[in-house]
Amino acid sequence: xxxxxxxxxxxxxxxxxxxxxxxxxxxxxxxxxxxxxxxxxxxxxxxxxxxxxxxxxxxxxxxxxxxxxxxxxxxxxxxxxxxxxxxxxxxxxxxxxxxxxxxxxxxxxxxxxxxxxxxxxxxxxxxxxxxxxxxxxxxxxxxxxxxxxxxxxxxxxxxxxxxxxxxxxxxxxxxxxxxxxxxxxxxxxxxxxxxxxxxxxxxxxxxxxxxxxxxxxxxxxxxxxxxxxxxxxxxxxxxxxxxxxxxxxxxxxxxxxxxxxxxxxxxxxxxxxxxxxxxxxxxxxxxxxxxxxxxxxxxxxxxxxxxxxxxxxxxxxxxxxxxxxxxxxxxxxxxxxxxxxx
Ligand SMILES: *[C@@H]1O[C@H](CO)[C@@H](O)[C@H](O)[C@H]1NC(C)=O
Ligand SMILES: *[C@@H]1O[C@H](CO)[C@@H](O)[C@H](O)[C@H]1NC(C)=O
Numbered sequence: 001x002x003x004x005x006x007x008x009x010x011x012x013x014x015x016x017x018x019x020x021x022x023x024x025x026x027x028x029x030x031x032x033x034x035x036x037x038x039x040x041x042x043x044x045x046x047x048x049x050x051x052x053x054x055x056x057x058x059x060x061x062x063x064x065x066x067x068x069x070x071x072x073x074x075x076x077x078x079x080x081x082x083x084x085x086x087x088x089x090x091x092x093x094x095x096x097x098x099x100x101x102x103x104x105x106x107x108x109x110x111x112x113x114x115x116x117x118x119x120x121x122x123x124x125x126x127x128x129x130x131x132x133x134x135x136x137x138x139x140x141x142x143x144x145x146x147x148x149x150x151x152x153x154x155x156x157x158x159x160x161x162x163x164x165x166x167x168x169x170x171x172x173x174x175x176x177x178x179x180x181x182x183x184x185x186x187x188x189x190x191x192x193x194x195x196x197x198x199x200x201x202x203x204x205x206x207x208x209x210x211x212x213x214x215x216x217x218x219x220x221x222x223x224x225x226x227x228x229x230x231x232x233x234x235x236x237x238x239x240x241x242x243x244x245x246x247x248x249x250x251x252x253x254x255x256x257x258x259x260x261x262x263x264x265x266x267x268x269x270x271x272x273x274x275x276x277x278x279x280x281x282x283x284x285x286x287x288x289x290x291x292x293x294x295x296x297x298x299x300x301x302x303x304x305x306x307x308x309x310x311x312x313x314x315x316x317x318x319x320x321x322x323x324x325x326x327x328x329x330x331x332x333x334x335x336x337x338x339x340x341x342x
Contacts, residue, residue: 028315029051030056051090069287100268106248122295135285196245197243
């Protein structure tokens with residue numbers, strides 16, 4: 001990244017003064033594997049390849065009764081009391097000759113030394129007054145629709161999902177400036193592509209999960225996925241807004257001679273999605289005790305003295321050994337699991 005810490009911090013200070021306080025921290029790569037304890041629990045290999053961050057109690061199925069902070073011996077996140085797991089599908093580049101390669105991730109602005117993974121945010125409260133109720137043990141949710149291949153923007157399940165093309169005009173700030181698209185960028189992005197994923201902010205107050213992992217949460221009734229409108233009556237409890245960014249390092253794939261001859265964009269998700277509309281993410285809550293509630297009540301920002309932090313090197317050292325022997329590196333003839341692209 002060309003962004004030095006000073007620039008990044010200036011940008012962050014700008015965000016903080018322009019909007020709500022938010023916690024922002026790195027969760028580095030824990031594992032890249034075909035494992036999916038919410039989408040296909042117990043199935044190994046799972047149908048799609050994922051990149052996973054957080055506590056090392058992650059497993060191919062995860063009992064909601066588990067105390068992840070007790071089961072984890074380390075976390076790849078900066079805040080050591082966060083042993084939650086967060087994961088998304090992985091992005092691949094499809095060359096003109098049909099062979100494919102995994103797109104690596106890179107550090108986000110201000111998070112130098114981060115080994116891939118994601119940037120995690122917890123945002124609350126938007127108005128600086130309303131309290132939020134932190135997630136409880138056993139809480140989990142998915143945002144987005146892996147099967148979506150068109151812009152179903154009226155469906156609240158995808159409102160908070162977009163991409164930012166990092167071009168020569170630079171970092172460009174937070175999502176929502178009009179520069180973001182719900183589909184993969186259609187041009188080369190000289191500095192990479194950032195995926196922006198906002199989870200819903202309203203909870204039914206009863207269910208820690210639901211059969212589709214989505215119906216127990218909702219976006220505010222005003223339909224604005226990343227703002228703080230009123231919660232619908234069906235989901236009255238305001239929860240922190242979980243927001244994730246993944247910095248996909250597409251820089252090695254910017255040679256147009258390797259792009260499809262018709263000029264269309266070459267990236268696909270491991271779900272077989274060549275559009276980006278099927279972007280989605282999974283969350284299993286795993287904060288220790290009341291740490292997240294404490295941080296929310298304290299109005300934590302980039303620094304959060306009420307939480308324990310570890311160095312980037314310590315966070316990077318928390319990695320999980322792959323359960324599977326299959327490799328995801330180098331040029332390959334097809335997506336993992338031979339997923340058709342469609
Ligand atoms: C296919 O294209 C990629 C990238 O352009 C290249 O590295 C690879 O060697 C090619 N494979 C074949 C079989 O031509
Ligand atoms: C919100 O949280 C703060 C900090 O815990 C507390 O002092 C305050 O009473 C809470 N407000 C409401 C309306 O519950």
